[in-house]
Amino acid sequence: MQKILFICSANRLRSPTGEQVFSQYPNLEVSSAGLNHDAVDPLTPEHLLGVDTIFLMEKAHRTKLSKKFKAHLKSARIICLNIPDEFEYMDETLITILKARVTPHLR
Numbered sequence: 001m002q003k004i005l006f007i008c009s010a011n012r013l014r015s016p017t018g019e020q021v022f023s024q025y026p027n028l029e030v031s032s033a034g035l036n037h038d039a040v041d042p043l044t045p046e047h048l049l050g051v052d053t054i055f056l057m058e059k060a061h062r063t064k065l066s067k068k069f070k071a072h073l074k075s076a077r078i079i080c081l082n083i084p085d086e087f088e089y090m091d092e093t094l095i096t097i098l099k100a101r102v103t104p105h106l107r
Contacts, residue, residue: 002107003050005076006032007065008057011039013089018055018098020090028106035064045072053077053105058084079105 006018011034019032033043048054048069054076056062062080066073081101087094 001027001029002052003029004031004053004055004102004106005047005051006030006055006057007043007061008032008034009036009039009061009085010034011041013087013091014057014083014085014094016040017087017090017094018102021095021098022102025106035061035068043069045069048072048074048076051076053079055102055105056080058082077105 004022006015008015011032015032015034019030022028023030031047033039033041033047035043054065056065056078059080059082062078065078081098083094083097
């Protein structure tokens, strides 16, 4: 079972879409969180437990993640998807981009 985590800023649009889309895939345990303090589900160290791969939506998220959670990242692969904050939740274009950019990193 591969454990993956999607992270964006507010956990309202992009990362929950990733969670929803990939939670349907077999052999994946999928969750999502946001880096902002006012996110729907703010990132905590518990989100990072046992995570194999972290998918970030923007380069700026890598800096913020490392700054706040470096001690909890362990051996997780961190991959930036370079998806701007311009999509609605479950937007068809967003889903297409997510599938194209995430699937090559899945076991």
